[in-house]
Amino acid sequence: MEKKSIYLSVNGARHEVHCEPRKLLSDALREDCRLTGTHVGCEHGVCGACTVLIDGRPARSCLTYAVQADEVQITTIEAVATAGRLSPLQQALHECHGLQCGFCTPGIVMTFEAYLREHPQPTEAEVREALSGNLCRCTGYQNIVRAILLAAGRMRAETAHV
Amino acid sequence: MKPAVFSYHRPRSLEEALSLLTLYGFDAKVIAGGQSLAPMMNMRFAQPAHLIDLNALPQFAGVTREGDTLAIGAMTRHHEIATSATVRAACPLLADAAATIGHYAIRQRGTLGGSLAHADPAAQMPLIASTLGARIDIAGPDGSREIPATQFLTSVMTTDLAADEIVRTVRFPALRAGERHAFEAYSRRHGDFAIAACAVTAEFAGSKFSGLRIGLGGVADVPLVLEELAAGFVGEAADTRTVARIADAVAGAIDPHDQPDISAAYRRDLVKALTARALQRVTTAVPQDS
Numbered sequence: 001m002e003k004k005s006i007y008l009s010v011n012g013a014r015h016e017v018h019c020e021p022r023k024l025l026s027d028a029l030r031e032d033c034r035l036t037g038t039h040v041g042c043e044h045g046v047c048g049a050c051t052v053l054i055d056g057r058p059a060r061s062c063l064t065y066a067v068q069a070d071e072v073q074i075t076t077i078e079a080v081a082t083a084g085r086l087s088p089l090q091q092a093l094h095e096c097h098g099l100q101c102g103f104c105t106p107g108i109v110m111t112f113e114a115y116l117r118e119h120p121q122p123t124e125a126e127v128r129e130a131l132s133g134n135l136c137r138c139t140g141y142q143n144i145v146r147a148i149l150l151a152a153g154r155m156r157a158e159t160a161h162v
Numbered sequence: 163m164k165p166a167v168f169s170y171h172r173p174r175s176l177e178e179a180l181s182l183l184t185l186y187g188f189d190a191k192v193i194a195g196g197q198s199l200a201p202m203m204n205m206r207f208a209q210p211a212h213l214i215d216l217n218a219l220p221q222f223a224g225v226t227r228e229g230d231t232l233a234i235g236a237m238t239r240h241h242e243i244a245t246s247a248t249v250r251a252a253c254p255l256l257a258d259a260a261a262t263i264g265h266y267a268i269r270q271r272g273t274l275g276g277s278l279a280h281a282d283p284a285a286q287m288p289l290i291a292s293t294l295g296a297r298i299d300i301a302g303p304d305g306s307r308e309i310p311a312t313q314f315l316t317s318v319m320t321t322d323l324a325a326d327e328i329v330r331t332v333r334f335p336a337l338r339a340g341e342r343h344a345f346e347a348y349s350r351r352h353g354d355f356a357i358a359a360c361a362v363t364a365e366f367a368g369s370k371f372s373g374l375r376i377g378l379g380g381v382a383d384v385p386l387v388l389e390e391l392a393a394g395f396v397g398e399a400a401d402t403r404t405v406a407r408i409a410d411a412v413a414g415a416i417d418p419h420d421q422p423d424i425s426a427a428y429r430r431d432l433v434k435a436l437t438a439r440a441l442q443r444v445t446t447a448v449p450q451d452s
Contacts, residue, residue, distance in 0.1 A: 004170070021170035021213065024204075043163035044201035051267050057241075058267040063200035067170045068193075068215055111267055132352035133265025 006070040008033060011079035021067045026050040028066035029076060037077035037106050041135070048134035051107035052076050058114045077106035080113060088158065089113060089151040098147035100138035108134045108144060116152050120159070124149060165203040172215045176222075179214060179328060180303050186212045187325040193217075194237055194276030197268050222275070222330065227252055230336050236275025236329040240264075240287075243274060252336040255294065255343035255361060259286040262345070265353045275329040278311070281319050284355040284380035286347070288315050291332060292385040293361040293377025299331040306330065315384040341365050341373070344440035348432055356380045358429055360412075360436040364400070364444040369451045371400050376408075381416045381433060391415055400445045409438035 008015045010033050017032040029038045029052070041047035043062045050061040053075035080087045086094065089112055099105045108131070115130050116122070122130070127148050131141060171190075173179035183190055191210035193199050194217070202208040216222060222237035225248045232252040234243065243249050244261035263269050263277070263286050277287035278298065291298070291311035298314045300307050303326050311332075314322050323329065337343065347359035358380040365373035374392040379385050391411055398404045413434035418426040 021168055022165045024164070027164075044204050045197060045264075045268065048265070048267065054271075057270040059271050060197075060267060062204065063196050063271070065165075065170070065200075065213075068172075068196075068217060071218070115266060129352070130266045133267050 004067055006067055008066065008069055008074060009072070010035060010074045011076060017066060019066055021065060023066045024062050025052070025064040025066045025069050025074075026061035028069075029061060029074070032066075035076050035078050039103055039106055041103070041107075046135070047104070048107040048111065049104050051110045051134070053110055053114055056114065058111045075110070077109055080109055087113065087151075088154045089116065089148070092147040092151035092154065093144070096143045096147035096150060098139065098144040099136075104134055104136040104138075108136070112148050112151070116148070116155055120152060120156055122149070122152060127152075163204050165200075166206055166209040168203075168210055168213045170213050170215065172218050174218055176219065176301055176328070176330070179216065179219065180301065180326060182212070182214050183326040183328070184303050186214075190214050190325075192279070192328060194279075195239065195272040196276075197264065197272040198276065198280045198282065216328070223273075225249055227336070228333075232256075232334045232336055234274055234332050234334070236273060236278075236331060238274050240269040240272045240274070240277070241266075244269060253290075253294065253334045254337065255345055255363060256290050256334060258343070259290045259345045259347075259361065262286060262347060268353070274332055278314065278332065279321060279323060279329050281315050281317075281321050281384075282355060283318055283383055283385065284357070284359065286345075286356075286359065286379070289359055289361055289377050289379035289385040290345070291334070292387050293363070293375055294334050296332050296334045298329055299333065300327050301330040302327040308333070312384075312387060317383045337363070338365060338373075342444040344443040346436040346440045346443075347379070348436060357424055358432045358436055360433065360440045362437070362440040362444055364441075366400055366448050369399055369401070369449050371396050371398055371404070374408075376412060376437065378412070378416065378433060378437075381418050381429060386416065388412060388415055399451060400448045401450055402442070402445075405438055405441040405445060408441055409434045412437045 015033045029035045039049040041049035045060045045063045052061045190212035192214045223235045226233045240260045240263045249257045296311045343363045347356035349356045361377040363375045376388045376392045413430050418429040420426045
């Protein structure tokens with residue numbers, strides 16, 4: 001099958017990728033852009049591990065083909081910490097013990113970086129509803145929920161302070 | 163879990179999309195949000211030779227109120243439908259149901275037109291479109307045509323769309339003054355397709371039903387709209403006794419089949435419970451005759 005040359009804009013950098021149309025965005029990010037923070041679990045949209053931001057909105061990178069993504073801005077987990085400083089959400093996950101093996105964590109972080117921007121003051125029930133799209137087999141979710149609520153509070157305080 | 167080989171096309175206009183479909187016919191598959199098609203392709207249940215991506219057609223997305231009608235572009239994402247103030251005002255039942263589709267990330271990508279064209283019998287959008295009597299505007303090489311959702315959905319994952327046609331717009335009748343609505347669905351895991359779902363709208367004259375629509379998802383090849391059954395209860399008191407009778411009648415009107423994991427009896431019980439729950443919600447605060 002003929003390969004196509006495309007440009008992917010990932011975390012502000014332009015990557016030239018030469019791939020078949022059937023290549024999943026998740027695989028292109030990992031194999032061609034060498035950004036292995038995006039994890040691949042189920043490859044049919046259920047587990048949420050591969051979630052990235054497409055034009056700021058969370059999306060399963062396993063349900064998007066790389067060739068579809070050459071006119072959008074992609075953000076991956078690698079861009080969430082800035083200048084070596086964890087984002088408030090990452091920091092809260094760390095403090096609350098919101099991860100054990102960490103496989104699901106990049107997808108959860110990307111989902112909730114977007115979710116908390118849209119819902120700065122979520123209830124616990126809303127967090128649990130949103131978290132239902134990310135499977136975690138270690139934690140039992142309790143500490144992830146706690147971390148997201150902690151991060152939401154800190155992000156609100158930060159915004160109020162500015 | 164990797165898709166089979168395909169060629170990729172990204173048309174920049176409706177005309178280009180239609181000419182690609184005319185050229186490739188059933189060898190082509192249109193991709194909108196890809197939240198159902200991509201899993202099917204990744205698992206190789208679907209192996210289209212040509213993938214025609216509608217994501218470069220922004221004119222296909224958007225919500226417009228046109229008098230008594232709510233027009234929604236086929237490429238409008240579920241998340242926008244769930245959160246749009248225009249949709250909430252004109253078709254709150256649609257907004258409520260859209261908010262329950264899959265998960266937060268899935269709703270950012272999945273589209274109204276895609277869900278209808280995919281035609282999963284348990285999906286929310288086909289159920290709401292059928293229950294509300296939405297009309298589907300279809301573009302084809304010889305112009306456009308508009309048909310009711312119930313005529314559009316013909317069987318399990320099967321629609322009236324010809325190989326060279328595309329869903330363009332869906333027109334929902336806006337809710338009438340005093341109309342109430344409820345959507346209830348049940349699945350074992352949050353975000354899965356429902357085992358059964360029930361959509362209800364009701365209008366009242368004093369303490370009595372003056373209008374009633376009941377739609378069911380997940381119980382047949384297509385969403386079931388129980389028009390005659392619902393009409394039979396118009397004029398009756400909107401009280402708990404009638405609610406129980408309607409729920410019984412609805413459960414008796416369906417013909418579910420035993421499946422390895424879900425028995426027909428369980429699905430029937432579920433439909434009865436969901437219908438009763440939806441009707442209880444719409445009849446709350448309706449004045450009761452003493």
